[in-house]
Amino acid sequence: MYQLNQIPSEAQIKKTIRWCVFGTTLHCPDCLSRSVCVYGKRYRCKSCKGKFSLFSHTWLSNLKLPLQTFWLVLWCFVAQVPVKQSSKLSRLSITTIRHWFDVFRSKLPEDQNILEHxxxxxxxxxxxxxxxxxxxxxxxxxxxxxxxxxxxxxxxxxxxxxxxxxxxxxxxxxxxxxxxxxxxxxxxxxxxxxxxxxxxxxxxxxxxxxxxxxxxxxxxxxxxxxxxxxxxxxxxxxxxxxxxxxMFENPQSFLQITLHLIPTRC
Ligand SMILES: [Zn+2]
Structure with missing residues (x-):
């Protein structure tokens, strides 16, 4: 991957994603309790004993790409960089880029307008x-x-x-x-x-x-x-x-709208 100025450090990306997923306060995705303890890279809820991580309850739970590469691919998508160009920039295959663009499209809200006047x-x-x-x-x-x-x-x-x-x-x-x-x-x-x-x-x-x-x-x-x-x-x-x-101003604005906690039980 090329080092580009529009790609933040890994720590900054984590911070942004944490904010998109949890807002200001870290909480349990299942019971919403704020009583949470950290162990290693994961968290454990003191109330319901559930375990979670930054991504575990979102559509990024199976993310295998390094965070900076992921961010670059998402940046390409929001900035409307063609598939071929995105592949060259990220040094990922065209198939991988198409896969990720498919994933991003699948997260778009589908509410349609009623037209008038x-x-x-x-x-x-x-x-x-x-x-x-x-x-x-x-x-x-x-x-x-x-x-x-x-x-x-x-x-x-x-x-x-x-x-x-x-x-x-x-x-x-x-x-x-x-x-x-x-x-x-x-x-x-x-x-x-x-x-x-x-x-x-x-x-x-x-x-x-x-x-x-x-x-x-x-x-x-x-x-x-x-x-x-x-x-x-x-x-x-x-x-x-x-x-x-x-929604397409930058990767963060896209994630803010599409990244939600998906509880595993209710
Ligand atoms: Zn809990």
Whole structure:
């Protein structure tokens, strides 16, 4: 691994992780007692006699990488360093980097927005023969997105379902002239505007089409390509980066949101 200034010392990393996991006071992950004694690198709860370590009750419990290497890989992920570059920087294999980026993506919170006021909705297609359809909605003038991925070409019912799940009644909804959106306001109470692309009307859907362009560029640059089974989590990553840039400021901001204590018993 290269020695880089953005990688803190091992002791500093431990301190940061301890703070992300336990906050200001070390406590037992199982019974929350603060009456804890230290032995070696581990801790023991005086109340319930449970044993734990900094990582034992988090998704880092099986971490085999040296801490500084782990931090560098996470730094690459949050800073959007492409897989290949990350592999060169960390001297880990591309497979290992892809594995860790998969792990980081799997920790992203999956709460989706309900969109309102003025929304653009459009769909894009991925994956060639075994097509995947991505519905993406954007609340105009905000960072709010909502998406759904289908394992087939979309039918009108899919568009209705998307509206029921993610669009508040009385929203102004802009789509293109696609037949799946035809008379959609009969199925969900929205004020519907359609662009007819043949007539060179793009004004109503320009922003959402721009988002698809940015998504495709992001995938190509960061991962080179995305397999069908990973599309869902890569789209989640893309949307989270867009809606919650504060999570990706540095490794610490990412860990603060994703590292929680997982009690082994209740
Ligand atoms: Zn305890």
């Amino acid at each position: 003025l929304v653009q909705l459009d769909e894009a297609y991925f994956g060639g023969k075994e097509v995947r359809t991505l519905f993406l909605g954007k609340e105009i003038g905000t960072k709010k997105l909502a998406y759904r991925i289908l394992k087939r070409n979309p039918a009108r019912e899919d568009a209705w379902n998307f509206l029921e799940s993610y669009i508040r009644p009385n929203t102004t909804l802009n789509t293109d002239g696609g037949s799946i959106y035809h008379k959609i306001d009969n199925w969900w109470p929205v004020n519907h505007n359609r662009d007819i692309h043949k007539k060179f009307e793009f004004e109503h859907t320009s922003e959402i089409e721009g988002m698809f362009g940015v998504l495709r560029t992001f995938v190509r640059r960061m991962y080179h390509h995305v397999t069908r089974d990973k599309l869902q989590s890569v789209v989640l990553e893309f949307c989270t980066r867009f809606s919650h840039p504060e």
